[in-house]
Structure formats: structure tokens, C-alpha cells
Amino acid sequence: MSRAIDRRKFLGLAGAGLGGLALGGCGVLSTDGRQRLPSPARASGTGRVREYALEAAPAGFEIAGREFSTWGYDGGVPGPELRLTEGDTLRVRLKNALPAGTTIHWHGLPVENPMDGVPDVTQPPVRSGEEFVYEFVVPTAGTYMYHSHVGLQLDRGLYGPLIVEPKREELSYDREYTLLLDDWLDGVFGTPEDALAELRGAGGMMGGMGGMMGGPGGGPAMSGAVDYPYYLVNGRAAEDPASLAVRRCDRVRLRLMNPSSDTVFRFAAAGHRLTVTHADGLPVRPVTVDAVRIGMGERYDAILEANNPGVWQLAAVPEGKDGLARALLRYEESRGESPPPANARPPELGGRLLSYADLRDAGERSFPEDGLFSGPDRTHELTLSGDMGSYAWHIDGQRYPDADPLEVREGEWVRFNLQNHSMMWHPMHLHGHFFQVRNGTGRGPFKDTALVEPHMGELSFDLVANNPGEWFFHCHNAYHMETGMARLVSYGR
Ligand code: C2O
Numbered sequence: 001m002s003r004a005i006d007r008r009k010f011l012g013l014a015g016a017g018l019g020g021l022a023l024g025g026c027g028v029l030s031t032d033g034r035q036r037l038p039s040p041a042r043a044s045g046t047g048r049v050r051e052y053a054l055e056a057a058p059a060g061f062e063i064a065g066r067e068f069s070t071w072g073y074d075g076g077v078p079g080p081e082l083r084l085t086e087g088d089t090l091r092v093r094l095k096n097a098l099p100a101g102t103t104i105h106w107h108g109l110p111v112e113n114p115m116d117g118v119p120d121v122t123q124p125p126v127r128s129g130e131e132f133v134y135e136f137v138v139p140t141a142g143t144y145m146y147h148s149h150v151g152l153q154l155d156r157g158l159y160g161p162l163i164v165e166p167k168r169e170e171l172s173y174d175r176e177y178t179l180l181l182d183d184w185l186d187g188v189f190g191t192p193e194d195a196l197a198e199l200r201g202a203g204g205m206m207g208g209m210g211g212m213m214g215g216p217g218g219g220p221a222m223s224g225a226v227d228y229p230y231y232l233v234n235g236r237a238a239e240d241p242a243s244l245a246v247r248r249c250d251r252v253r254l255r256l257m258n259p260s261s262d263t264v265f266r267f268a269a270a271g272h273r274l275t276v277t278h279a280d281g282l283p284v285r286p287v288t289v290d291a292v293r294i295g296m297g298e299r300y301d302a303i304l305e306a307n308n309p310g311v312w313q314l315a316a317v318p319e320g321k322d323g324l325a326r327a328l329l330r331y332e333e334s335r336g337e338s339p340p341p342a343n344a345r346p347p348e349l350g351g352r353l354l355s356y357a358d359l360r361d362a363g364e365r366s367f368p369e370d371g372l373f374s375g376p377d378r379t380h381e382l383t384l385s386g387d388m389g390s391y392a393w394h395i396d397g398q399r400y401p402d403a404d405p406l407e408v409r410e411g412e413w414v415r416f417n418l419q420n421h422s423m424m425w426h427p428m429h430l431h432g433h434f435f436q437v438r439n440g441t442g443r444g445p446f447k448d449t450a451l452v453e454p455h456m457g458e459l460s461f462d463l464v465a466n467n468p469g470e471w472f473f474h475c476h477n478a479y480h481m482e483t484g485m486a487r488l489v490s491y492g493r
């Protein structure tokens with residue numbers, strides 16, 4: 001294919017090079033893009049082993065003073081933070097005290113295939129009453145999460161943060177906070193399985209359940225079809241927010257994660273801007289914005305300069321739905337000041353919104369570097385669509401598990417071109433790899449999850465097949481994944 005594409009790419013790269021020079025040469029051009037991408041084969045170990053035990057079990061859970069029951073890790077939602085350094089060995093003993101089989105997936109980390117936690121693909125589900133030990137060398141630093149990969153268990157409380165520190169931290173900051181954004185219905189109005197049954201019965205729109213699911217509200221850019229009774233930050237509703245203590249002049253690192261099942265959030269900090277430093281765990285050229293849109297499965301790290309004392313709303317608004325999740329940013333200098341009302345929407349939400357086109361890999365890496373005058377070895381053109389009559393979601397007209405694996409060979413440079421033929425967002429997630437989003441800069445961000453916008457939205461990304469195994473590629477909307485929006489990418493075994 002494609003003299004034309006090669007030429008465009010060449011021009012794109014030329015432009016990026018000049019940009020780099022103009023900025024004082026902070027970027028180093030890689031001549032070895034394929035080799036420098038994280039993969040388990042490259043992880044050099046520290047020799048240190050970090051051991052954790054996690055029990056997945058039914059748990060009582062309080063939201064704004066009301067008691068509900070759900071499934072969680074170690075009795076809480078979110079599950080406990082796992083924190084270690086890149087190159088450490090993570091060893092997690094999972095004890096399954098649920099009345100159903102379960103697994104853990106290490107979302108975003110390119111681990112060895114047998115440790116990836118996809119039921120019936122990389123392991124049988126861990127049965128009720130049994131244990132399983134996950135163990136792998138953590139290949140790369142960043143902001144990740146862990147969650148169950150069985151059925152709709154993610155839409156219960158079975159998720160938690162996984163923070164991997166670099167061997168040497170290059171970012172300077174005074175404090176850090178992790179914010180997990182979630183949509184919550186479990187135990188309030190039945191279970192996620194009940195919600196799916198309702199979607200199936202209602203042609204893909206929830207409206208029943210005593211009116212509690214709200215209905216389609218929000219128009220064409222809905223992030224999902226389920227209106228949740230609660231939106232949470234770190235397991236807490238807007239009426240009962242967590243407070244992040246800061247002091248004037250602190251540089252505060254926020255680790256934002258969206259482990260929700262059906263909600264794209266827009267996040268902003270009242271009175272402050274956000275300098276985004278990492279996308280899906282990996283460093284990007286810092287870019288300062290007012291608001292960040294974060295799809296299910298995505299993560300962003302951002303620095304907030306605490307230069308505006310007060311008590312401020314950190315708001316996460318569900319796109320196309322009613323409601324709001326929040327935490328408070330509370331300056332120690334402003335003790336005694338009362339917080340903004342629970343539903344206050346910072347004007348920053350309507351300010352400059354981060355887009356993928358703003359993001360560039362911090363190392364200025366690009367795979368096409370070593371293939372500047374050639375194209376990818378293989379391209380998959382795939383449509384994303386749904387059949388609302390039966391409530392089923394498709395990749396290129398096929399519904400997993402009745403779907404062909406996407407062919408890839410080891411070592412290939414592979415391109416995916418995705419086009420969204422539906423009216424919903426699809427955060428597409430690939431296991432075992434980072435891919436480079438083609439955003440017109442020639443030096444796009446490396447990510448593991450990326451949103452494809454509704455109504456013919458397009459996403460193109462490149463990857464190098466450097467981690468053999470059977471990998472899941474799917475929409476991170478739990479309801480879309482569960483009803484077919486998934487494929488396998490298998491190679492090298
Ligand atoms: Cu976060 Cu396949 O999952």
C-alpha cells in the first residue's frame with residue numbers, strides 16, 4: 001500500500017523534528033523504536049519480591065451513610081493499593097471467597113501471558129474457595145490498576161490501584177494522590193447482571209427499575225447506557241467526599257484512573273489547571289489543560305500547582321449522564337473554610353480539554369523510526385458496532401467468542417484502524433502491549449486504552465508484536481465486552 005501514507009508520515013516526522021529543535025532539544029530521537037518499548041522480555045529485575053495477599057469476597061460497603069453489599073478485595077472498595085518499583089517481582093496470592101470464579105488482570109502492564117488473568121484464555125477462572133498465585137517481574141513504571149476480568153465483576157467493587165515507581169523518579173512533586181473514578185449500582189438496584197438483563201430487555205437503554213436508572217438522558221455523546229445512582233471517587237459519593245490536603249506552593253501529583261464500567265468522565269480542578277505528564281502510565285511531553293476526559297480503563301497523571309488557597313472542588317462529571325463525583329482539594333491555610341456544594345461544577349470543566357492530538361511521547365519515540373520509508377507489516381481495518389435489538393456488540397461484525405482471532409505475527413509492526421459505527425464511546429484496550437496513537441504528530445502517546453468517539457469516530461494506532469501470547473483486545477465498557485465486543489490477538493506460540 002501506500003506511497004501516499006509513507007510520504008505523509010515522512011512529512012509528519014519532519015515537522016516533529018523542527019518542533020523538537022525549537023524547544024531546545026529536550027527530546028531525543030530514538031533510532032531504535034522497536035527495541036525500546038516495554039515488554040516482559042526486556043524487564044530487568046531488581047531481585048526484590050513484593051508479596052501481597054488479596055481476598056476477593058462479599059463485602060459490606062457504605063455510600064454516604066447507607067449500607068450496601070458488594071464484592072470487593074480485602075473488604076473494601078477500592079481494593080488496597082499495591083505499590084512497588086519497576087523491576088520488582090510482584091507476587092499476589094489471590095484467595096477466592098466469592099460464590100463465583102474470578103481472576104485478576106493487571107491492567108496496562110505488559111506481563112507474561114500466563115499471568116494476564118483473562119478467564120478461559122490465559123487461565124481457567126480461580127474457583128470459589130480456591131487460590132491462585134500471580135507472579136511476574138513488573139516491566140515498567142507508571143499508574144496502573146488491577147481488576148477482576150470475569151463477566152461483569154468489574155462493575156462490582158473488584159478493582160484497585162497498582163502504582164509502579166520508577167527506579168529513578170524524574171518528575172518533581174511534593175505529594176501525590178490517587179483518584180479512582182467509578183460508577184456505582186451494585187447492591188443499590190440489584191447487581192450488574194440485573195442491569196445487563198434490563199439492557200437486553202430494553203433495546204440497549206436503561207429506563208426501568210422504578211425509574212432509578214434514569215434513561216438515555218444526555219443525547220448523542222452518551223458515555224454509556226446505564227445511568228448509575230452514584231458516581232464515586234475512591235469509593236465515596238459526592239455527599240461524603242475525600243479531602244486532599246495540600247499546602248500552598250506544593251506540586252501535587254494526581255493519578256487519575258477510570259475503573260468504571262460504563263462511564264466516561266470529564267475531570268477538572270476548580271481554581272487550578274492540570275499539567276498532564278503521563279498517559280496510561282507512560283510519560284508524555286507535559287501539556288497544561290483545564291480538563292481531562294478519561295475513558296473506562298484510561299489513566300492520566302497530572303501535576304497541579306497549589307497556588308490558589310481555598311477549599312476546591314475536584315469534579316468528575318459523567319459525560320452524557322446526570323450526576324457528579326468529587327473529592328475536595330483542601331489547603332492547610334484554609335482550614336475552617338466550608339466546602340463547595342456537592343453538585344458544584346467547576347467552570348474549568350468547560351475550558352481547554354485535553355485531546356489525544358495534544359499528547360506526544362516524552363521520549364519522542366516512534367516505531368516508524370526504523371521503518372520511515374516503509375509501512376506497517378500488517379493493517380487491521382475494524383468497525384465497532386452494536387445491535388440494540390438483541391443487545392450485542394461487535395468488532396467488524398463479529399461477536400466474541402464467535403469471532404476470528406486478529407492475525408499478527410511475532411515481530412511485526414501492526415496497525416489498527418478503528419471506526420465507530422455506533423452512538424456510544426468505546427474505550428478500546430489491548431492487553432500485553434502499549435500501542436502508539438497516531439495523532440498526526442508522528443510521535444503520539446503510547447497507551448493501552450484509547451477512546452473511539454461515537455458517530456463515525458476514528459482511532460488509528462501502531463504496535464509492535466513483541467510479547468508472544470494470546471492477548472485480549474476489547475472494549476473496556478464492561479457491558480460491551482460481556483456481550484461480544486472483544487477479539488483475540490494471538491501470535492508466537
Ligand atoms: Cu482492564 Cu481486559 O481489561
Ligand code: CU
Nearest residue numbers: 426475477480
Ligand atoms: Cu464499547
